[in-house]
Amino acid sequence: MTLDDRTTVLPPVPPQAPAAPGAPLDGADGRSLASLEAREVTAWFGDRKVLDRVSLTMPAGRITALIGPSGCGKSTFLRILNRMHELVPSAALAGEVLLDGDDLYDPQFKLTDARRAVGMVFQKPNPFPAMSIRENVLAGLKLTGTRASRSDKDDLVEQCLTRGGLWNEVKDRLDAPGGGLSGGQQQRLCIARSLAIRPKVLLMDEPCSALDPTSTRVIEETMKELAQEVTIVIVTHNMQQAARVSDQCAFFLAAHGTPGVIVEHGDTEAMFSRPRDQRTADYVHGRFG
Template sequence: MTQMEELTTVASPPATRLVGLETRDLSAWFGDHKVLDRVSLTMAPGEVTALIGPSGCGKSTYLRILNRMHEMVKTAKLAGQVLLDGGDVYAPGRRPADVRARVGMVFQRPNPFPAMSIYDNVASGLKLAGIKVAKARRDELVETSLIKAGLWTEVRSRLRSPGGALSGGQQQRLCIARSLAVEPDVLLMDEPCSALDPTSTRRVEETIAELRGRLTIVIVTHNMQQAARVSQKCAFFLASHDTPGKVVEFGPTQQVFEDPRDARTADYVHGRFG
């Protein structure tokens, strides 16, 4: 059976309802420095939304706000709402760990536990989320997560080998599998290919394509070609030295790239600045 057949057979779209994510008038600060200003976006269920824009315009901060990582910085402040399936993730009494189990994160650089086996790296996602399952169910989740991440065929004969022995691209897909093990509703990806070679980047993009329709994905990328390839919606963020980051344009990816409504968007996507 080929890897594509495995993905089609084992990782077929779930029967459960897909969940979207929305922000309303979201503003953010680090101390007295305002970094985001009234960002309102709707990330549709089962779609890939790309966040593009120059460095320092607040894209990664916005991404971290979506699963409550922003508040881990002592000076961080927030206004507005983040709605997951209509419920505010910052509502009083809502546990950050519960939010992060439903809204997973893949970081810019692969961060597997290097001495831990491939199997245990994936299973650690369950432990970190406080999810206890029987061994048979854990085995199933590890296998299914690796298949969804496009890594199963490459590692199934060496699941007990250290995760740190994998290549950079394989490590990033291992981190994706770890996030998928808790069966999140949303997967956030912060420049997941910036440290990878072109071949590994292609494999991660193929993984994103396979996951589309199974969960909601939000990806930050500086690669305009990647944003055009993997996303269905695109948001262009912009900031200046005296104004915080805000969304200049948001819409279907093809429209943003081929027929942008704002001249600043056209200049950015065509490489005239940034």
């Protein structure tokens, strides 16, 4: 079997049709939006338990913010959601991660399919420095074995850079190195690169922590727009950012050497104005962390 035999042709984006009563929520690109659910997730690094029976539903087409002090397991939990946790030799995991009811850790679920369905944007922008802006956006197609014509690729580059909030700034220099962009532009390029493989969920690990306020504002606006097309889960230490961009929050805490747990989760406005747990109130109002 040749490489071409194993590749798949990039399908066109279908027009969006009105949803029937009770039908799955559709995104702006016409695809059904996906929910993500963690059930009783427990994680270890060697003998050290870092998460203990964490359960959380991340609704389709919404932004879920994971908040809490450093070392409470937020980023570990985020990496579990697209099977990056298993890359660590000493890592172990119990529980389930369900994407629209399908367990991502089921032996029948291929790792490449999991990564295609659940994309990741990291804390530090990581464009491929030797690639142009255009090549960066299209890099995911090669990695996932997706084949497309030149015109389809051109359309995809424009579409993804537009969705990433970057098209107007780079449309006249698509062949320039991706590493030559500013920090905020590089992060938006990484978002565009993630969107090129059409994920159902986009994970973002402190995507604005290294950016200036102006770039942070642009990334936040981009996230709100993207929530019409993909389900977003973001780790952030910035409480103002969590309040601005997220629909729901989950507050993680690991006290006195114990593994991380979710203390409280729910609607963002309620979490910040009417938290049920005093520890949540203390954290969101800056009394610790």
